[in-house]
Amino acid sequence: MNHRLLILGSLREFVQLIEMARERGVYTIVCDGYADGEGKAAADKAYTVNPGEIEKIAEICRAEKVDAILTSFSDYLFECMVKIADKAGLPCYFRPEKLDYYRNKQKMKEMFQELGIASANHVCLKEDFTDQETSGLRFPVVSKPLDRYGSRGVYILNSPLEIREYFQKVKGYSQKPEILVEEYQDGFEFNMMTWVLEGRVYVLSLADREKTPVNQREIPISTRNVYPSCLMTEVYEDAREILQKVADYTGQKEGILSMQFFWNPGRGISVCEVAGRFLGYEHELIDYCSGLKVEDLLLDYAYDKESLARLIKGHQPFFDNCCAVLYFHGKPGKKIADQKTARRLGELEQVEECWLFYREGEIIEEHGRNPYVARYYIRGKDRKDLDRLTEKIYREISITDEKGEEVIYRNEIPSYPK
Secondary structure: OOOEEEEEOOOHHHHHHHHHHHHOOOEEEEEEOOOOOHHHHHOOEEEEOOOOOHHHHHHHHHHOOOOEEEOOOOHHHHHHHHHHHHHHOOOOOOOHHHOHHHHOHHHHHHHHHHHOOOEOOEEEEOOOOOHHHHOOOOOOEEEEEOOOOOOOOOEEEOOHHHHHHHHHHHHOOOOOOOEEEEEOOOOEEEEEEEEEEOOEEEEEEEEEEEEEOOOOOOOOEEEEEEEOOOOHHHHHHHHHHHHHHHHHHHOOOOEEEEEEEEEEOOOEEEEEEEEOOOOOOOOHHHHHHHOOOHHHHHHHHHHOHHHHHHHHHOOOOOOOOEEEEEEEOEOOOOEOOEOHHHHHHOOOOOEEEEEEOOOOOOEOOOOOOOOOOEEEEEEEOOHHHHHHHHHHHHHHOOOEOOOOOEOEOOOOOOOOOO
16 A cells, blocks of 8 residues: 655645655645645645644544654644644654643743753743843843744844833734743854654754844844854764753654754853754755755655664765855845846856745735745855855845845855854
C-alpha cells in the first residue's frame, strides 16, 4: 500500500517537499488556509482548512487514512501539527503537553533559567504594572507578545512610560493578558538548525544572522544570513551543548530543534529562543552548501529511519562552500511599479535563485502573506567573494513605485572581528 502523507502548509517553501514526496511514490494531501497556495497544485489532493482547526484536520487524516503528518518553517504550523498528530494518533517528535517550552516565551525563559542558560533579563507585565516592576531592567527594552512569533508586536522602548504607550499595540497580537518585556540584546547574532537523533543533538548548520536598523521603535530588520558562520569556532560547541540541555529537559528524542542566539566576546552566548521547526527561507542554504536537503530528513523521519540516521551522522556543518540569503523588506502601503533592476541582478552568475514576491501594481502589506519584497540566494568562492557580491546587489538593487521612489529599505553588512 502506498503511503499517504498530510503536509500542513501550501506556500512556496513547501513545494519541494511535496514534489519530493510524490517522487518517492507517497500520496500527498496538502492542507492550510490558503485557497491558492502554490503547493496545492503540486499535491495529489488539497484541503483549504485553517491549521488551527485541529479536530477538523484530524478527522481529514482519519478519513484519508493518512499514516504521517509533516510541516516546518513556521512556529504556528509546528504547534498545529503536534496537536493534530496527537488527536489523529499519528507519530510526531513532540508532545502537546510540552509545547509551552517552545511556544510560550515566559515558559521558555523559565526553562532557560532552570537550566542555567543565559538569556535577556525580562519581566512579564500586565497593563496596570507599576514602575517598580521594571526597576530591574536596563533600558532600552524590547516588547513581545507571549504567544506570537514573526516580529509582530515587537518594539524597542526606552522607559516605563513608553511601555504603557505601546502596551495595547503589543497585546493586540496576543491571546494573553500579559506581555513580555526584555532587555535589548546586542552583539553578533546566529541561527542554528539541528536534528535530535536518539536523544543526541546533531548540528546541521550554524549561520550569521545579520540585521539592518530601519526605524527607531522597531527592531532591526533581518537582511542577510550567511552559511557557515565566520565565528563558527567561537560558538559551535557551547551552542550545541545548550540545545542538548534543552532536548534533555523537554524530553525531545528526535526531530528538529533550532535556536537563535547572540554572542559577545568575553560575555559568551545569550539565547533568544528555541523552536521545533526548520528556519524558513534559509533552509535551502544547507542544500547549497552541503547537498543535504532538509526535505529528505523530513520524509526519512516519516518513512525511512535508517536513511535518516545515515544522513544525520554523515553530515558536517563546517561547510567548504559559502552561501547566503539576502532579504529585502518593503515599505508598507507602497505600490510596486518597476522591478527591472531587481530581475537583472537575479540573472547574475552567482545568484542561485531570485524571488520577487509582488507583481507590478501590487501594494506592499505589513505582516501579510509575503514576508519580503525580494529574496536572493547567492554563492561565493569564499566569504570575501560572497561579501563582494552582496555589496554589489545592495548597492545596485532598485524597486520603485509609480513616482520612481524606492519601496525597499537599504541593507548593510556589519563588521566582524578579524
